[in-house]
Amino acid sequence: MASGNSRGITTSQVGVHDKLDELVVKYRESENKRPVSAHTQTAFDEVCDWLSDYDGDVILDSCCGVGESTANLASANPHARVIGIDKSALRVDKHAHYQVQSDNYRVIRADVNDFWRLVQQSNWNITQHYLLYPNPYPKKTQVQKRWHGSAAMVDLMTITPNIEVRSNWLVYLMEFAKAAKHYGLVSDLVEVTGDMHMTPFERKYRSSGQSCWKLKCRSDED
Template identity: 60%
Template structure:
């Protein structure tokens, strides 16, 4: 079994520029152009959702889509959208696909998709971010979603958000960033009995602890 790498970083506590960075973007909106393929993907997603009746769930950075299929099974009355930027990963989804028709996996840049959802007042009942995305070097703070210009959209498009990672400090920073938006989170240990993604399974098999950060009643 291939061992998963552990997080290595010189950062030992909350980044000293975290709150400054979060507040820099909190009251602004990104002006970066939207990628054409994500604009098309968003329009296709709206067409599939139809009138928007019922619960809608977003699974961002879904990779091969294992988590998307599991969420669709867990919430059979909901419509579930899985997003990933990699065609190669999404092409492997057939290994996890089930017979239900209540979900789609879509190639899109999640940052652009979140901004489009925000601009079009599309909100999700539940949003899952199960890919770790740590960028552990202190110099990479601005690449972490909560310290980037997409955070206002990320906080605006769902009622419930769950973030998972094998790096506790990442989730602690995310929790602190959300407090700048008046949203309080809760971090819990994951027992490893029901991994949602291949990443989570790999970490657990390598003896690493995984954690989940939950936000509720965000809207």
């Protein structure tokens, strides 16, 4: 019996957006001239200092919210360094509640649109990238606000082919997989099962009786 009260996705869009391929091609062939925000540049520079004497695996947890998922990933990957990124100072400041005793991760405030651009210019060894329950922007007119339908997809695709996206809206993941295919990635889509939850959203959605899904992308050369 469901114990939560989270509402499911409400949208008039049925299936993958009919303009998705057109948008992906347009942005892939365009130059992103958006200036990097000062606070994101500062955050990036601080992370660079943290990684300055390190050449091992780096895992990104983008749009990490309060950083519960970042802490979980750090515990599960003690050999790696994990970076959680969220644009909200309010959410990042709440991370203390979820913090674990580990020195292999950081939770920072930054705009991921800008941070991804800086990362793809760096020499970090990004081995895995997580996008856990991004805002789905479910209205059909909001497709360009979804990561895969935006200019940010270009930088996102250059960071690493090993990407895991989770959502309670199956169409979002179907769209992401189709967009990633333009960049030579293949994807596996399965339902989230078990009692372990990576984020507060995942816990809330599943306790409300909603299905959650995870999409794992990788290079088609693997």
